[in-house]
Amino acid sequence: MASLAKVVFDAVSAITTILFPSVCPICGSLLTEDEPICRNCRAHLDDIRLPLPHFTVDDHVFDEVFAPYRYQGVAKDIVHLYKYQGVTALNRFIAEEIAELIDGEFDFVIWVPLHKARRRERGFSQTEKLAKKLAELIGVPPLSALVRVRYTKPQVSIKTGQKRKLNVKHAFDVRKELVEAVKGKRVLLVDDVMTTGSTMDEAARPLKDLDCSVSAAVFAVAG
Numbered sequence: 001m002a003s004l005a006k007v008v009f010d011a012v013s014a015i016t017t018i019l020f021p022s023v024c025p026i027c028g029s030l031l032t033e034d035e036p037i038c039r040n041c042r043a044h045l046d047d048i049r050l051p052l053p054h055f056t057v058d059d060h061v062f063d064e065v066f067a068p069y070r071y072q073g074v075a076k077d078i079v080h081l082y083k084y085q086g087v088t089a090l091n092r093f094i095a096e097e098i099a100e101l102i103d104g105e106f107d108f109v110i111w112v113p114l115h116k117a118r119r120r121e122r123g124f125s126q127t128e129k130l131a132k133k134l135a136e137l138i139g140v141p142p143l144s145a146l147v148r149v150r151y152t153k154p155q156v157s158i159k160t161g162q163k164r165k166l167n168v169k170h171a172f173d174v175r176k177e178l179v180e181a182v183k184g185k186r187v188l189l190v191d192d193v194m195t196t197g198s199t200m201d202e203a204a205r206p207l208k209d210l211d212c213s214v215s216a217a218v219f220a221v222a223g
């Protein structure tokens with residue numbers, strides 16, 4: 001009977017594929033291969049690939065950034081679909097794109113957390129999911145080490161860099177029970193995008209205060 005079950009399963013899969021073919025989440029064109037986005041969108045994404053696999057940063061709290069793309073065009077579409085419309089199929093794709101660049105040894109993958117009130121609103125944190133997938137891909141343990149100690153306005157709603165900086169000032173802290181575990185460790189700090197870098201700076205600050213090295217990892221950076 002197992003073979004009958006398989007025949008039924010295959011038939012149902014075939015019908016499902018005909019009725020609900022996979023489409024590119026960005027442009028809606030049919031996907032012919034088992035790919036998260038179509039070739040055309042992929043080509044446009046490659047156009048905005050950053051020239052360097054990672055770069056160091058002078059005016060920031062964190063030590064370096066790993067980012068595959070500029071935050072524009074298709075990369076922006078991907079982040080919006082992932083973050084605001086919950087297209088979870090993009091989780092693995094985004095994590096793989098970042099994972100390809102990661103260079104160095106890390107003790108923990110930590111993510112920029114949502115405030116618990118906002119997490120309740122959304123039901124889950126996309127960044128946490130992304131960080132955990134990335135952690136799995138690079139074989140580094142994920143750790144829920146940071147908490148948002150202040151409720152802040154969404155950075156996208158604030159126009160100037162200076163105000164964004166103030167909005168997130170001292171917004172994060174390391175969980176008290178994890179302070180000893182994190183002290184002096186090599187941290188890969190994950191967020192989906194980085195625009196002015198204020199949020200990443202503030203998330204990195206309590207980790208740097210504990211003598212950690214902090215490498216930021218994001219899917220896309222502005223500018």
Ligand SMILES: [Zn+2]
Pocket residue numbers: 024025026027028029037038039040041042
């Ligand atoms: Zn497409």
